[in-house]
Amino acid sequence: SKIKIGLMCPQTGSWASEGIDMKKIVNLLAEDINKKGGVLGRKIEIIDEDDGGDPRTAALAANKLCTRGIVAVIGTYGSSVTEATQNIFNENKIIQIANGSTAIRLTEKGYKYFFRTCPRDDEQGRVAAKTIKKFGFKRVAILHDNTTYAKGLAEEAKQNLEKMGGVKIVFFDALTPGERDYTTILTKLQSKKPDVVFFTGYYPEAGLLLKQKKEMGWNVPFIGGDATNNPDLVKIAGLDAAKGFYFLSPPVPQDLDTPQAKAFLKAYQAKYHALPGSVWAVLSGDALLAIVKAIDGSKSTDPDKMAYYLHYKLKDMPGLTGKISFNEKGDRVGDLYRVYKVDDKGNFVLQPKD
Amino acid sequence: MNRKYLIWAICLIFFLSPLFLNAYWVDVLNNIGIYAILALSLNFILGDTGLFHMGHAAFFAVGAYTTAILNTMYHIPILFLIPFSGITAAIFAYLVARPIIHLRGDYLLIVTIGIVEIVRIALVNNIFGLTGGSNGIFGISRPHLFGLIIRRPTHFFYYIWIFLAVSVFLFHRLRNSRFGRALNYIKEDEVAAEGTGVDIAKYKLIAFVLGAFWAGMVGNIYASKMTIISPESFTFWESVIYFCIVILGGSGSITGVILGSFLLIGLPELFREFAQARMLVFGLAMIIMMIFRPQGILPPPPRKYNVDQIN
Amino acid sequence: MALLHLKNLTKYFGGLTAVDNVSFDVNEGSIVGLIGPNGAGKTTVFNLITGHYVPDQGEIIFNGQNLVKKPTHIIVSLGIARTFQTIRLFKELSVLENAMSGYHCRMKAGIFAGMFKPRWQKREERQAIEIALKELKFVGLDVDLNQKSKNLSYGNQRLLEIARALASSPKLIILDEPAGGMNDQETRELVELIRNIRDRGITVLLIEHDMSLVMDVCEYIVVLDNGKKIAHGAPEEVRENKKVIEAYLGLDEE
Amino acid sequence: MLEIKNLHVKYGYIEAIHGIDIKVSKGEIVSILGANGAGKSTTLMTISGLIKPSEGSIVFDGQDITKLPANKIVEMGISQVPEGRRLFDTLTVEENLDLGAFTIKDKNTIKKNKEWSYSLFPRLKERRNQLAGTLSGGEQQMLAIARGLMSNPRLLLMDEPSLGLAPILVKSIFETIKTINKSGVTVLLVEQNAKAALKLANRGYVMEVGKIVLEDEANNLLTNPQVRKAYLGG
């Protein structure tokens, strides 16, 4: 019989685009695995549920998945959505590997079966502060969008910058995501005369900010968090406005020289005729690879054995976004964050590591 | 007589259902139960008094956050916090409703939308440094009842549905009393209601306060069920759902509202098969149900009076 | 001492003086008619008495108390009940509930009594039904008590409104065009009813354009025109008053 | 001019009119009497096309109007002064009159009609810019009648025009109806005020619970003992 693996992702609601992409990627990889004979001689089957990007729906989806005989679950995207499902999976002893939930506390609770392929906000905050410092900016404005993720990152970055010293935070506030016109906020930002603006929100807003900033004739450098890593950013902002924009992100498959990344990209393009949307969806693919590897490596679908394998045995598994290992908390190890810059042609160019 | 037995049989089967349903379906029923109580509490304001109130999630939120804050900071047991959550929500409702109670129809509607949005934004912005901002509050403990920890869906099933049953009992009595009738007078004609001696501002306020009190208590249940709450659970859209439950079920009707919760909360679960088209189907269902039952699925039955006994 | 005493009552609507320095008394146990051309301000006077509008000047003394600025629901409980020029029943509620609603202001039960139903609450509830039935019988409304009031015929709706007003056991009942839309036969029955109300000791103040009714039933008549009181007195006097004929009655060719 | 045959009207499942026949000739004033709820207003609303009959036909000027939409019926020259006035409360007196003339496209005719209305009801002229909803009951009734005349109707349906009017106005309203009739407008009048209505009318119908029970010359009805007892106060 088949080994069932759950996938929890937002297929409706505000984050539907992420969830739909997650589904595409996971299914693509699962097909590939099955073509190669599956794992432990059994085929795998993906069972997906919509979490609607909302905690309550997610809790239901989690309960539903638990009744479907899955051995592990991938997902989901938002931190608070994931959090609403954590104890459900934990109580049911189901391995959960989240892909887009970066809030620090998710892995601070000591849940044995919880892992994530994405890095944590504090990690990114550290890298962000370091990068800002390295560029030599003195007056920093930090703008978030009041979502769990963006605000968490903003606060991490702020703390790190303050700890390092020599930098003044001249602005720290949020915009309202989903709007189209951010000139009021940009005007206010401009009046604070920052050297740089660090925006920790998502790419749709980042694109508009860049575009409208350019229109105002304001030439301040912008740095984005990893949620701005989306090719649509350039489309939204326009090439002129987007070029010179820096952002932090785990590397996307396009930038990796590994055979896994290349093969994945080729397969994805062949099937869906486009590039994957965001790195977060790709990280759900990594979650699947890790699960399959854990089953294979522990030669079992027993959650305790799998969890043990993931915690202590899995080392540098080649994934779509680089090598994957987990620490005892379930966090992915290694410094993943890289700095990207949008070049004159609108490509995201990986900046050399210092 | 036969009908009565049938109803009791259905109730019995329902109360035994967790024994043969899986955890998921039990949890669906739990959600339905929570929404049913919330919608019943909204029904006072919207269905009985005819006040267009689309911000009920604000009161729910106040109750849930009261529980969460007091439980995580001072470790007060969840069950003790039930009345407390109700009272804070009621006080909050009193304060916000007082200045706006004279607004009519759609003006009241938009103001209540405003209230729920202001509350959500305040929560997101970590007002008073208590609400945890957009992260919300986590680590809320489970209710302890006589040594039993209520944690599994089945436990919650009994917890929630008994609470609902008690609410229904009380609300039903209230509906058939001077107070319930007075609310209806206001709904039908404010001028005439005043003319029969109803202090309409006071009764409207009481309706708000009482509805909020119940919503606040549900907030407590919700907080302990989820163990983590965050502002996104208390949006305007949530209020819209309660609103639709009341109207679709049959505004003013207790059975109707419960049935409405089954439809509006249960249906999307049945529609899971439609994946991405699920909300589309759901929206269509809403339109179709309204067209075929504009007065709601089960409009309120006329009250019965024991006239013969008097003659 | 008069039961109701209006003194220098004035009400403006924007530039319009709808009620202009009107004073008159309504004696206890009497039937008083308020007549006058359309737009004279009669309904406005009623609305001032019942607290729906607040007068710009003047006093309204009822049973020794000043009613000015008192809210309507208090005025009702002090003993003034009314009907409306256009029928305002609770359309979706039953005939019985409409009649019971009048008794609301004499009841005590609040939320807790409603939820927990102590014995006194049940007694009170029964009493409300009794009173409603009594008043329905009194006005001669013999219809299915459980039907919605909107399904009643027009004339019966008028009667139900009166029954509702009576159920509040008022000292003064004020009727705004109770015979409006009734035919002569029904009007005659109404005259009887109004007399019966008075015979119960309830003072009646009414507005009516049907002169046969007014002249028949009223003991004292006040005539308004353009917001001002232009005449008052017994029906015979008023009928002969030149100003009244000119402004209101018109010459009777018959 | 107007011929109603075997008209049945239902509200939902309940039939309010059980097959009535009414005939109005050009230039007449015809009155319909009847107790509350007899179905008089329903009949008028059906003629105007706001309610569609379940059975029967209405012919106006040789044309079957049973299935025509309300606006076409107004265009053909039937206008109504509805029960309860149905004024446009938040519009001014003048705007209400303009709406009465909605089917007339010629500006001069509208102006002429308006002047005629104001001469019939000088009070309205005083209040031409007041909102209709704040007029007193009687003023509203005047406006409703004036509005009904604005469309140059050939047949005017009037539903209890004297309702709530001061005696002096009742007289003048009935005078006005006469004047209107003399100017060539046929009138179908529903009234509770049976005496005045029958004095004015050429012919009359008596309705009881959805049926016509009597039909005669107005003079004969005035003296008919049955009618006297039920509607004329003995």
Next chain:
Amino acid sequence: MELFFQQLTNGLAIGGIYALIALGYTMVYGVLKLINFAHGDLFTLGAYIGFTLLTSMNLIGKIGPLPTLFLFGIIIMGLVGIAGIVLERIAYRPLRSADRLAAVVSALGASIVISNSIMLIYGARFLVYPHHILPNFTINLLGMKIPFMRIAMLLLSIILMIILYLFVQKTRIGTAIRATAIDHGAARLMGIDVNKIISVVFFIGPALGGAAGFMVGLYYGQLNFMMGWMYGLKAFIAAVIGGIGNIPGAMLGGLLLGVIEALGAAYISTSWKDAIAFFVLIIILIVRPTGILGERVADKI
């Protein structure tokens, strides 16, 4: 001070869009007393149709940008207007004699249906309009730099508002609309074809919303199937601030809301911006319970 004026102009530009959507909201409300929660999604529809037109037909190269945009604008208004008529037929007309709140629920359902249909057709990802269609230069006004397009959009909104106002106040159909708004039955007795009038209103309102969607698409460039919800809500607030049912009120409310948001963001806090706007709304309604230019109430007992 310069900041103040800069924010004022920012607010007016945003407010212009709100106003344009609020106009349609208010018209539909006026006639049917219906809060058309699907209005925001018709706005989204306009933006998406615009996207399809711009990306599928290369007219700009042939007849130049301005005629193309004008032509597309007309097509979009027409199509969204027709969608509005269809919406009314299906979801609202059967409920016309029912309780008002039944129609509100139906409208909410319609909102879900439209936005999710758009998602199923166009996908959930953000779409982006082609760039550089519009002239993009800034004007220096009293030391403030204002992008030309913002002034143009504000002007366009005001012009549409004036046209609409004149249409409703001065034309025959306009008078019929106002009469229908008060009493359908009485309007029919005046010889007004009420169904036709309602269709006209359900054409104009959504058409204006569609136009606003196109403008937002052109100027801001970025589309998403959920975008209409927020705009719809803001427009509703704007309409209520001004006095719902009132056309100049919608305009005033829209501009005011934009300015309140901009100044609130500038002087208090950007993250509290919407709360501030709601707060001001509540204060306005407490002081003037039917909005600033609220309908003239005839409250007679």
